[in-house]
Amino acid sequence: MDESGVSYELSSESGAEGIEEMEEQEATTEDTASGGAEAEPESVFIYVCGAVNSPGVYELPEGSRVYEAVEAAGGMTEDADERSLNQAGLLQDGQQITVYTVEEASGTVPGSGAVPDGLESGRVNLNTAGKELLMTLPGIGEAKAEAILTYRSEHGPFSDIEEIKNIEGIKEKVFEKIEGLIEV
Numbered sequence: 001m002d003e004s005g006v007s008y009e010l011s012s013e014s015g016a017e018g019i020e021e022m023e024e025q026e027a028t029t030e031d032t033a034s035g036g037a038e039a040e041p042e043s044v045f046i047y048v049c050g051a052v053n054s055p056g057v058y059e060l061p062e063g064s065r066v067y068e069a070v071e072a073a074g075g076m077t078e079d080a081d082e083r084s085l086n087q088a089g090l091l092q093d094g095q096q097i098t099v100y101t102v103e104e105a106s107g108t109v110p111g112s113g114a115v116p117d118g119l120e121s122g123r124v125n126l127n128t129a130g131k132e133l134l135m136t137l138p139g140i141g142e143a144k145a146e147a148i149l150t151y152r153s154e155h156g157p158f159s160d161i162e163e164i165k166n167i168e169g170i171k172e173k174v175f176e177k178i179e180g181l182i183e184v
Helices: 015-033 066-072 102-106 142-155 161-166 172-181
Strands: 043-050 056-061 096-099
Touching (some): 043 066, 056 066, 066 096, 161 172
Parallel strands (some): 043 096
Antiparallel strands (some): 043 056
């Protein structure tokens, strides 16, 4: 056995060819035991929508980032607000990436007379509200509003209002102030 842990058997009949054969067999055994070099990489399916050129569902390699999903969807449109999205976020299978326009991210569409997205019921919807609308909540300033948007882009939509407590700086005290003002 040499320093690498490979043993060599040499007989007068097999010679050098026997050594090569044994090394190939051991390499094949190691590849099979460790999943092999032939194992296909895992993939994730991501839904990209909003201010992108080609919204849709895209299959990307596991470990891909948000910016790669946006690129797969043809990139952002001219009116997209790239700051409302953490483009370095790691994607998870089944995640939805919504790219907002600058107007949507601010919480209102000027001159439309429409209720800001995320405020249809009189409560702020954590899954659709832009930064400006989130900042209307007590205890939520610019940094926490951006943290909410980042969390949403990295983890997908909130499934329960209590999930907001997963965001750094939003604990029970802040949650008690906003509990009746938010929804998912």
